[in-house]
Amino acid sequence: QQPVQSPQAVILREGEDAVINCSSSKALYSVHWYRQKHGEAPVFLMILLKGGEQKGHEKISASFNEKKQQSSLYLTASQLSYSGTYFCGTAAGNKLTFGGGTRVLVKP
């Protein structure tokens, strides 16, 4: 079952904040976050593990809510370089199942 990401798209002004949610119908044990810029490969941001701490990458952080079966990615004081499509991936077995992505556009 594919995790559901929301919102599907968000437009920000430089310096603004945004939250991207990733919800699963199954129990979560590990959630990956990746960013993909147009025409490029997805780039790893961070992994959140069940029972683990909130992680951070530059001014991007993420949390893991076991009860809600959800992970959230926080873009703080957004920069132009944060533009791209963000994907969460839920780990099970030997594979990642990716959500449909959230398109983020940061404008000057």
Next chain:
Amino acid sequence: DAGVTQSPTHLIKTRGQQVTLRCSPKSGHDTVSWYQQALGQGPQFIFQYYEEEERQRGNFPDRFSGHQFPNYSSELNVNALLLGDSALYLCASMLQTGIYNSPLHFGNGTRLTVT
């Protein structure tokens, strides 16, 4: 430190033909996964190879097959191409410690167009 490399970058094939895509993993990585990414969608897992064996497979027909070589490089073969096979094919490598705590390193992909 060489990252994941894929070849070719672009490919145009006719319906019914066969195609082979190639991937060299990041240095030090021994596990290779293949993903299909349709336009505007998230990557879909095709299969994973470790120690030259297919370790897990996603919901893809038998027309999709693969191979891993002793040097950890990998090939993805697709037979009897359909128009719906047009997509970006991504190769990702990682250490075999497991997907739960190992990040995937993606190549830039092969853009396959089936006409």
